[in-house]
Amino acid sequence: MSPYDPSAYPPFAVTVDLVVLTVRRHALCALVVRRGEQPFQGRWALPGGFVRGDEDLSAAAARELAEETGLCAHDPADPGAGNGAHLEQLATYGDPKRDPRMRVVSVAHLVLAPDLPAPRAGGDANSARWAPIDELLAASDEAAAGLAFDHARILADGVERARSKIEYSSLATAFCPPAFTVGELRRVYEAVWGVALDPRNFHRKVTGTPGFLVPAGGTTTRQGGRPAQLFRAGGATLLNPPMLRPEV
Amino acid sequence: MSPYDPSAYPPFAVTVDLVVLTVRRHALCALVVRRGEQPFQGRWALPGGFVRGDEDLSAAAARELAEETGLCAHDPADPGAGNGAHLEQLATYGDPKRDPRMRVVSVAHLVLAPDLPAPRAGGDANSARWAPIDELLAASDEAAAGLAFDHARILADGVERARSKIEYSSLATAFCPPAFTVGELRRVYEAVWGVALDPRNFHRKVTGTPGFLVPAGGTTTRQGGRPAQLFRAGGATLLNPPMLRPEV
């Protein structure tokens, strides 16, 4: 074998696909776009696109994200605040038959975003929408109803990553607006995990973990009931001990 | 933008790189090979190679692993036993300048293997060896002594993955021979984490976690001292509650 001989290796197309998750109306939702061309024309798919020749993988993911949603992703390395969503690499999918036309290797990325206004259909998609992940993954069993390509698998992997990562990191705050209440954060956990948590124990846990939350001043009654204190995400990124996910 | 138009996307080379870890003489070691050609000729690098045109990414990783070490990787999905090492995808590295000659996207994989006889130098490598990771990562600061390309970064990511994954999974057994003692398993944790663990509390923890270890029958005095019971890995893959890594 002759490594690095340009004529000896087969050419690949490299794309990024995005699993963009948010919490809307107490449900975990993913951004999907409708495909405008073959194959899988008219079917829903994860947003994504080709990596450019001089572009890093994370830069390509951030660019696609901006094109589809207008969100400005902030790299975990750079904690620049603003309305930036969390972006991280998820996994890479390269089955030779995953695209019927040619050999495509897709580097999937995971984005966690606060609830947004309606997504804007940009780029090459006919339309875009937030779909509850239950709906998307349930439909993946039926032949013609599920997501295009291997996107159901990618979505499932992304959801599983998000579910496990909020256990031991403060990443759940990425689903929240800049200032939020303990109750709003709890509803994020409940939506992502699909369980009910005890409000009192949750409150004790998050307020008792140093660096997780810092008071933002002021209160809100967005949710009705007694006014709740506003917080913003503290500097801590790791939760130790972790938040325990209740048994099924 | 015209997606999936073959003339519109730049061609990439796709490779797999391997972070192969083992525990030798109470130290965490990685497999490195000496580069036989430019660039970085004569420097140490992670083993790896090009993905073939009809080959899945994990298949390419398993093939490279067999070529370099003779190890038969078993996919996490398929728990076929034997002398198979654990193999999982780690992350993908695609900086446009990571290879000075052309655009190469590398899908790194992580392999956890029991201690092996001397590695066989196969394929395109002049030679191969097990190197303590402390040594490899310490040298990465100096200009000409560290690993080739961005392999120091990839190795660091792989080591970090291994360190965190043995906390909440039974993956540490992948570093052990088919039958092993509690003390041998403890020395794996100590080598990977670089800490000392209390033998009594460790024994209580691993024998008290259902499904982690099953008695293999018989005892051994490999390590001197009182004979120790032999175990093999139980069916459980997740450790709940996790093994706690002591503070630094």
Next chain:
DNA sequence: ATCATAGTCGTCTGCCTGACGATAAACAGA
């Protein structure tokens, strides 16, 4: 025989979590 080495079983204490009672502060409607 004595020592060194490793393995295994127990005990105790402190921390954290789950379960749940109680109170506080808002709003809606009678």
Next chain:
DNA sequence: TCTGTTTATCGTCAGGCAGACGACTATGAT
């Protein structure tokens, strides 16, 4: 205005688990 509903927040208590460490066991080496 009073009452019920909703949500937030503080407290209490028991059980589980981990860290610290004592005690005993079973081998090989000197």
